[in-house]
Amino acid sequence: MKAAVLYELNQPVVVEDIEMEGPKKGEVLVKVAATGVCHSCYHAVTGTIRFPLPAVLGDEGAGVVEEVGEGVTLVKPGDHVILSWVPSSGYCLYCTQGYSNLCLKARQSERGRLFDGTTRYKKNGEPIYHFAWVASFAEYSVIPQESAIPIDKDIPLDKAALIGCSVTTGVCAATNTAQVRPGSSVVVFGAGGIGLNAIQGAAIAGAEKVIAVDLLDTKLEMARQLGATHGINASNRDPIPEIQALTDGLGADFAIEAIGANVTFEQAIRAIRPRGKAVWIGVPAQEPLSLEPGILGGEKMVMTSTYGSARPRDDMPRLLALYRAGVLKLDELISRTYQLEEINEAFDDLLNGEVARGVIQF
Ligand SMILES: [Zn+2]
Ligand SMILES: [Zn+2]
Known part of the structure; x- marks a missing residue:
């Protein structure tokens, strides 16, 4: 074999x-x-x-x-x-x-x-x-x-x-782990295999704004095809002010980190508003992460996501039903x-x- x-x-x-x-x-x-x-x-x-x-x-x-x-x-x-x-x-x-x-x-x-x-x-x-x-x-x-x-x-x-793996991990991180609500704002850091699916998960959940952040314009273009309403190329700038400008100065309701880098773990927290939820999907690198005291102020929540909090036997056939219906790409x-x-x-x-x-x- x-x-x-x-x-x-x-x-x-x-x-x-x-x-x-x-x-x-x-x-x-x-x-x-x-x-x-x-x-x-x-x-x-x-x-x-x-x-x-x-x-x-x-x-x-x-x-x-x-x-x-x-x-x-x-x-x-x-x-x-x-x-x-x-x-x-x-x-x-x-x-x-x-x-x-x-x-x-x-x-x-x-x-x-x-x-x-x-x-x-x-x-x-x-x-x-x-x-x-x-x-x-x-x-x-x-x-x-x-x-x-x-x-x-x-x-x-x-x-x-x-x-x-990638579709369930990404889509369900938005629908199950973050529990994105209709009309909410979502930032997704990283538009790779997992991030693109978190983007379509947020769009399927009815988010009003889905903001993709990546370092490559080609990936931001793919992100738009999968439901992102905005794209930010963070290769030469801090994406946070732009995210705030797009979300009434408050920050997003949800941020999803799909890279696994300390810089984006922290940006995901900075990108959300008080009571917002940051979901870390990325596999963490080995270096410890140090955060400013107070960065989580205003009851911000941080949660990791394993397999998009999915129940495979229930969620996987459901995702295929969404594919058949033309909703999931x-x-x-x-x-x-x-x-x-x-x-x-x-x-x-x-x-x-x-x-x-x-x-x-x-
Ligand atoms: Zn995988
Ligand atoms: Zn068990």
Whole structure:
């Protein structure tokens, strides 16, 4: 089976044949149809997200169930599925409270292994780990049945793949984490794969003003196509005065940070009004963040967002319904498709900001 494996930090990913075992109890073998090239994978390449190596990367995929292990009841062979990077148990403390994105069973498992503590991938007898449960940079992936989210068969799988990470993380950060209200103002820092989706999430939620902040005019242009009403290029200026001018001098109701840099974490707080809410989606860099005392004055709220506070089994089919209704844009997000062998080139394009989303098709 062909897969893209990361052996060492900051090295190119190796596309090669590896050994794969079939699904065990409670597991599902998926023939991957398409997988998005997501920044979270690149965070694994640089070590910003720590993960055991070697690992098959890929956290945003969709495909067709080929085979199921003993005791699998949630899907059957032939089902089309999105691969969720949180295999929500449905019964833990957080799942029962409605926060299945924070499933304890998933969080308390050892990274890179399936629930029984082993991997299904090997090379020369040595284990290869599963990145983020999904490991979709491979022709096949073995996942827990809880990670297989069944979808209707009329949805093209390359579009469905995007729901597996960036669309859900971005759109639901606006709708679920921030809980953007109709008529409100929203600033989104970063118009990359996640930020563009936070922008369309804010627009879908009925925000009156959706202000995109980025360093590239090309991305601000994409942001407008996805629902931004204003764009600010912050490459040579502080965006805060302009945000205030657009929001009656008060600041925005909501700010969403989709970069993962200390400067924008802080700007997100400065951009909101008293009682406003700043949502940090970006994966934080390693340096500590120091803030001026009083920056949160006026009951400002800051919240992080994991998987857009989404309940995958509920929100993912809902997002596809919005796509079918023409409300959620997915086709427009895919700027380039690649072969698995071109994965390192796809990462380069991601870093250069040349693509909204690159998708690998099998
Ligand atoms: Zn991702
Ligand atoms: Zn759970």
